[in-house]
């Protein structure tokens with residue numbers, strides 16, 4: 103089996119890779135029958151020489167490979183027909199901007215496996231960059247706090263070599279006694295939690311968070327049944343919420359009344375209640391003045407997230423009265439951090455982590471006849487057709 107690590111070709115350039123040189127060595131050790139090739143790239147965080155030093159062949163042409171591994175969408179002209187590709191195609195939600203990509207994949211008889219749908223039998227995602235998004239997102243929020251309130255000056259993550267340096271910088275600052283709410287229960291939320299824990303911020307239970315005052319910063323983790331309640335008052339489990347989100351209404355205001363900094367790390371499903379609306383933010387009791395919206399759903403559940411922001415310019419302000427964007431440090435504004443490609447700020451660690459997950463969950467499936475069904479669930483196209491799991495995309499690809 104010949105596996106190729108492709109060069110990322112999207113603009114702006116993405117420096118991440120599925121396998122770092124170290125992780126590729128680990129793959130070779132565990133699966134010596136794999137022949138591995140690396141496409142030359144001058145933007146990848148790991149230079150070609152680091153792969154070469156470990157004995158990997160750098161190539162300008164991967165057409166000899168059976169399986170090609172990338173991170174972001176591959177430009178149509180660069181897709182090699184009849185290959186198996188793994189990358190984030192951003193097509194499973196019928197994203198119109200990638201319709202022609204999926205059409206080209208089918209025309210070129212490519213077997214597409216999307217990283218986003220590498221899931222276990224319960225449909226839980228097995229690999230992704232969420233942890234790093236949570237880490238960078240929570241950090242960026244603190245960076246905004248330091249700049250806005252002139253408390254401290256944290257450097258940008260992208261200017262630091264790795265996660266270790268991020269942690270070192272956190273050890274130099276002191277957080278005032280604010281209350282922080284962190285939503286979610288997945289990779290993003292637990293990544294954000296790492297930052298709170300590195301800062302030695304105390305985790306408190308929801309009852310204490312809502313009712314007590316503290317002389318130190320504290321945080322609470324809140325999940326779907328904490329910030330939503332059933333309209334009929336029944337108390338059921340979170341699967342009821344996932345299945346019938348329209349039976350629920352937001353119960354977030356009880357958190358908004360006491361929270362200073364909100365880190366949004368949840369997954370937001372279709373038809374779920376909004377956390378808060380533009381009207382809610384106008385209310386006197388709405389206390390939140392800083393939001394790191396890692397979930398980053400635009401014009402949706404977090405009313406102040408008007409647009410995604412960029413790594414270059416990560417913060418903006420939201421004026422509740424005019425419902426519009428202002429300077430991030432304007433008076434009475436909510437400071438918003440809504441960067442939608444956060445893991446790109448930490449390309450080295452994000453790549454190392456991704457390789458670990460890919461090696462653990464996907465590579466064995468090539469050799470054990472896919473005994474756990476991983477490949478079967480992630481395969482979107484086969485022999486020029488959508489597979490049955492993705493047949494709901496038929497209308498989408500047939501549109502011109």
Ligand SMILES: NC(=O)c1ccc[n+]([C@@H]2O[C@H](COP(=O)([O-])OP(=O)(O)OC[C@H]3O[C@@H](n4cnc5c(N)ncnc54)[C@H](O)[C@@H]3O)[C@@H](O)[C@H]2O)c1
Pocket residue numbers: 227230231232233235286287288289290291326343344367368369370371372374395396397398440441442443444445
């Ligand atoms: N800003 C960025 O750069 C960035 C990067 C990565 C992920 N994200 C976003 O962050 C969000 C969370 O990602 P993650 O990696 O933590 O996901 P995840 O798959 O690790 O976790 C999602 C969690 O939500 C729960 N869940 C499942 N279905 C749900 C539903 N219908 N409603 C509510 N919760 C549900 C799951 O049980 C799981 O605990 C996603 O919206 C993702 O797009 C943003």
